[in-house]
Amino acid sequence: MSDEQQSSPFTPPPTGPVVDNTASLGKRLQAMVIDVVIMMVCIFPFAQNQGLMEIAEQQGTIPPELALKLVLFQLMMFFVLHGFLLHQYGQTIGKRIIGIAIVTMDNQKPPFLPLILQRYVSQWLMGLVPVIGILLRLADVLAIFRDDKRCIHDHIAKTKVIDLKIPVSHHQGKPDSIIV
Incomplete structure (x- = not known):
C-alpha cells in the first residue's frame, strides 16, 4: 500500500509558514497623521466660523x-470622512x-457597529475623563510597543x-482572507 493510500483523511494538510502581517508602527503613525491633518482641515473652518478662536x-x-457644538461637529465629520471606508473595508x-x-483577529473585516463602539467610542470616552483622560489615551497608544503591536483599543x-501588502497568515493549511 502506498503512502497516499495509508494517509488518514483526518491528517491535517501541510501548512505554509505563518507570516506576521501586522502593520508596522511607522505605517500606523503615517495613517494617523493623515487622518488628523484631514480632520483639522475640516474642523478649522468650522471653529473659525463659530468664533471659537x-x-x-x-x-x-x-x-x-x-x-458641545465642536464635539458634535467632529463626530459628524468623522463619520462623513471615514464611515463608508470603515464599513466597507475596515x-x-x-x-x-x-x-x-x-481586521478581526482572524483577518476578517470587522462588523461596523462593534468596530465603532468598541474601538472608537472607547478612545473618545477615555479622552473625556477629566485630568486623567490624557493619561488614559497615552497608555492606550503606548500599548502599541508591546510584542503584539496592538493598542488598548485594539484589545477592547x-x-x-x-499591512495589506504582506500576504495573510496561514492556519492549518487554509489562508485567512479579508475582503479589502
Missing part, C-alpha cells in the same frame, strides 16, 4: 455650548492611502491592524 482668546476657555482615509486595514475591539 476669538472666544477662547478673550475668555481663556470655550463656553460649554460651543464646546479603513480610514489614512489607512487606505497607506495600505493598512483594521478584538482587532488588529494589518
Whole structure:
C-alpha cells in the first residue's frame, strides 16, 4: 500500500509558514497623521466660523455650548470622512492611502457597529475623563510597543491592524482572507 493510500483523511494538510502581517508602527503613525491633518482641515473652518478662536482668546476657555457644538461637529465629520471606508473595508482615509486595514483577529473585516463602539467610542470616552483622560489615551497608544503591536483599543475591539501588502497568515493549511 502506498503512502497516499495509508494517509488518514483526518491528517491535517501541510501548512505554509505563518507570516506576521501586522502593520508596522511607522505605517500606523503615517495613517494617523493623515487622518488628523484631514480632520483639522475640516474642523478649522468650522471653529473659525463659530468664533471659537476669538472666544477662547478673550475668555481663556470655550463656553460649554460651543464646546458641545465642536464635539458634535467632529463626530459628524468623522463619520462623513471615514464611515463608508470603515464599513466597507475596515479603513480610514489614512489607512487606505497607506495600505493598512483594521481586521478581526482572524483577518476578517470587522462588523461596523462593534468596530465603532468598541474601538472608537472607547478612545473618545477615555479622552473625556477629566485630568486623567490624557493619561488614559497615552497608555492606550503606548500599548502599541508591546510584542503584539496592538493598542488598548485594539484589545477592547478584538482587532488588529494589518499591512495589506504582506500576504495573510496561514492556519492549518487554509489562508485567512479579508475582503479589502
